Amino acid sequence: MAGISRAIRACAAASRRSLAAASAAALPKEAPTAGVLAPPATGRKGRDREDGRRVQWVFLGCPGVGKGTYASRLSQLLDVPHIATGDLVRDALASPGPFSNQLAEIVNHGKLVSDEIIINLLSRRLEEGEEKGELGFILDGFPRTIRQAEILEGVTDIDLVINLKLREEALLAKCLGRRMCSQCGGNFNVASIDIEGENGGPRMYMPPLLPPPQCESKLITRPDDTEEVVKERLRVYHDLTEPVEEFYIARGKLLEFNLPGGIPESWPKLLEALNIEGPDDERSAAA
Numbered sequence: 424m425a426g427i428s429r430a431i432r433a434c435a436a437a438s439r440r441s442l443a444a445a446s447a448a449a450l451p452k453e454a455p456t457a458g459v460l461a462p463p464a465t466g467r468k469g470r471d472r473e474d475g476r477r478v479q480w481v482f483l484g485c486p487g488v489g490k491g492t493y494a495s496r497l498s499q500l501l502d503v504p505h506i507a508t509g510d511l512v513r514d515a516l517a518s519p520g521p522f523s524n525q526l527a528e529i530v531n532h533g534k535l536v537s538d539e540i541i542i543n544l545l546s547r548r549l550e551e552g553e554e555k556g557e558l559g560f561i562l563d564g565f566p567r568t569i570r571q572a573e574i575l576e577g578v579t580d581i582d583l584v585i586n587l588k589l590r591e592e593a594l595l596a597k598c599l600g601r602r603m604c605s606q607c608g609g610n611f612n613v614a615s616i617d618i619e620g621e622n623g624g625p626r627m628y629m630p631p632l633l634p635p636p637q638c639e640s641k642l643i644t645r646p647d648d649t650e651e652v653v654k655e656r657l658r659v660y661h662d663l664t665e666p667v668e669e670f671y672i673a674r675g676k677l678l679e680f681n682l683p684g685g686i687p688e689s690w691p692k693l694l695e696a697l698n699i700e701g702p703d704d705e706r707s708a709a710a
């Protein structure tokens with residue numbers, strides 16, 4: 424991973440001058456069949472690829488779909504860092520000052536921060552990782568625009584992009600039910616989702632993920648998880664991030680995964696779809 428952080432900064436600067444020309448040149452003449460998955464070339468437990476390098480994966484998906492939950496579980500299983508740009512933004516928001524006020528104005532209205540800001544935050548995080556000797560990564564929440572995707576594609580090889588899908592009516596409920604413990608940082612969800620099947624399909628049930636008693640009185644809600652702001656974030660996703668799905672489909676890197684329900688049902692199926700073999704307890708529905 425050495426050098427990605429510097430390359431990403433340099434590429435972002437270059438892209439301001441010649442992005443259109445560079446991306447036109449980088450586009451394959453003949454796109455691979457749309458929607459075809461490049462199967463993850465992982466080893467027995469999925470940790471290393473067959474060529475020995477750690478995985479470099481990206482998670483895409485609408486707000487509330489569960490990118491953070493599944494990316495974090497996979498990062499532990501595959502021993503690679505889980506890098507969520509939303510967390511980087513929230514860390515920046517937590518240090519008071521004019522920059523954080525400027526960010527709050529954007530984030531709390533459901534908008535995306537500028538590509539420059541996000542690339543700066545991400546480069547800094549990657550630099551820290553390089554210093555610590557981190558290998559591989561699972562990116563969550565980046566790229567979110569075509570320009571970010573082009574910059575990333577220009578600086579490193581992304582092996583696989585996992586696009587999590589969930590029915591739209593569940594997304595809003597999941598965002599509104601999200602809670603975090605202000606003391607231990609644990610993530611919970613108080614929403615109980617039970618939706619009729621579509622066109623005779625199976626019913627979808629997602630049980631709440633309730634906090635333990637010691638966290639109950641310390642729960643906080645993200646300021647951007649209000650109904651109005653979540654609806655705006657979903658609109659922004661459809662406008663600016665859905666084209667990123669197309670970008671990776673054209674490169675044969677996108678795996679679409681429809682979440683069948685809550686974590687107990689979805690986690691083993693996701694491991695299966697990713698061809699990750701693990702001990703039985705890793706495939707199980709550990710809560």
Ligand SMILES: Nc1ncnc2c1ncn2[C@@H]1O[C@H](COP(=O)(O)OP(=O)(O)O)[C@@H](O)[C@H]1O
Nearest residue numbers: 486487508509512530534535536541564565567
């Ligand atoms: N790649 C990015 N580009 C621009 N803004 C981002 C990016 N990642 C995160 N953000 C900002 O941080 C906010 C929170 O991100 P995240 O936690 O990933 O939200 P979500 O739950 O909507 O997926 C976003 O609404 C956006 O304002």
